[in-house]
Amino acid sequence: MNSSLISKPTLFSFRECLWFLDRNYDECLHKISNSRVTKAIQFNNKPLVFSLADKDQDILIQIEEGHATPSMMEELRSWVQDWLDIQRDIRPFYQMLANHGKLNYMTKEFNGLRLIGIENLHESICWCIIGQQINLSFAYKLKRRLVEEFGTRVRTATGNFYLFPSPETLSSVSVETLKALQFSRQKADYIIQISKSFSDGLISKEKLSTLPDLKEKKYLLTSLKGVGEWTANYVLMKSLREPDCIPLGDIGLLNALSNHALIKNRKDSRSMEKLFSAFEGWKSYLVFYLWRSLAIPNFHH
DNA sequence: AACCAGGCGCATG
DNA sequence: CATGCGCATGGT
Numbered sequence: 001m002n003s004s005l006i007s008k009p010t011l012f013s014f015r016e017c018l019w020f021l022d023r024n025y026d027e028c029l030h031k032i033s034n035s036r037v038t039k040a041i042q043f044n045n046k047p048l049v050f051s052l053a054d055k056d057q058d059i060l061i062q063i064e065e066g067h068a069t070p071s072m073m074e075e076l077r078s079w080v081q082d083w084l085d086i087q088r089d090i091r092p093f094y095q096m097l098a099n100h101g102k103l104n105y106m107t108k109e110f111n112g113l114r115l116i117g118i119e120n121l122h123e124s125i126c127w128c129i130i131g132q133q134i135n136l137s138f139a140y141k142l143k144r145r146l147v148e149e150f151g152t153r154v155r156t157a158t159g160n161f162y163l164f165p166s167p168e169t170l171s172s173v174s175v176e177t178l179k180a181l182q183f184s185r186q187k188a189d190y191i192i193q194i195s196k197s198f199s200d201g202l203i204s205k206e207k208l209s210t211l212p213d214l215k216e217k218k219y220l221l222t223s224l225k226g227v228g229e230w231t232a233n234y235v236l237m238k239s240l241r242e243p244d245c246i247p248l249g250d251i252g253l254l255n256a257l258s259n260h261a262l263i264k265n266r267k268d269s270r271s272m273e274k275l276f277s278a279f280e281g282w283k284s285y286l287v288f289y290l291w292r293s294l295a296i297p298n299f300h301h
Numbered sequence: 302a303a304c305c306a307g308g309c310g311c312a313t314g
Numbered sequence: 315c316a317t318g319c320g321c322a323t324g325g326t
Binding site (some may be wrong): 133134135137138141142179182183184185186187 | 320321322323324325
């Protein structure tokens with residue numbers, strides 16, 4: 001089995017999703033070319049390279065490297081649906097956007113954009129730690145070094161693809177090694193310790209998602225050194241798809257709110273709460289769309 | 302040339 | 315509880 005189709009729901013745009021995956025950053029875990037995204041993932045300890053392309057009313061999944069049994073293909077289909085958040089009916093969110101005087105333009109401008117996730121929880125947390133307090137281009141550079149140094153490489157006819165390094169691998173790396181890749185001592189420490197927590201089974205996506213309430217999830221996440229409020233919320237929104245998690249204090253979020261004249265200054269939490277209270281159940285989506293708005297050149301209210 | 306980036310932990314008042 | 319500090323480097 002080397003291909004499969006997923007039918008598109010309403011309010012889904014492959015082009016918008018592809019735009020997000022492409023942006024203008026040096027992403028090392030997938031490649032975009034000819035309106036297709038290609039990526040390596042791991043199933044049953046075996047790497048598999050697949051691509052996604054737009055095909056009329058469907059999304060075409062193709063296996064680029066490796067072999068997929070029918071059950072693996074079924075798993076891959078489900079993985080892709082999670083990654084691009086394909087199954088969610090986002091019409092309620094669009095209704096909320098449409099009702100908002102300043103944000104209703106988004107229903108047209110970003111039509112069909114889905115909250116693209118980070119399915120691997122360990123990767124998601126490491127990515128947050130890498131990105132803390134540094135500019136995104138440097139963050140992507142650090143991630144690339146980490147992935148190319150410690151991740152599994154899959155060779156294909158069209159180039160190399162990488163899997164994010166496993167917790168086992170990263171937990172046995174030394175601080176000095178990461179420092180040589182220009183990680184700060186703290187970031188190196190956090191990543192190694194958190195990788196240990198994963199390989200020791202102290203935390204896993206399974207464990208985190210089965211916790212009964214959000215407070216416990218946040219508590220478990222922030223008990224890890226290097227994971228604060230921002231990271232916990234980012235991870236819950238991107239990896240567990242919690243509907244109402246806002247990475248508070250996020251500089252991009254604050255800039256977007258300020259561009260739309262929705263807050264007076266960075267400490268204007270009252271205006272923020274007022275805005276988000278109108279998006280109950282869809283706060284994470286609103287954050288994602290606000291981030292999307294940052295890419296509009298010279299956007300000012 | 303300063304200043305600030307997808308923050309966080311730790312030390313103080 | 316609030317505020318200050320260091321962190322690593324690159325972009326503006």
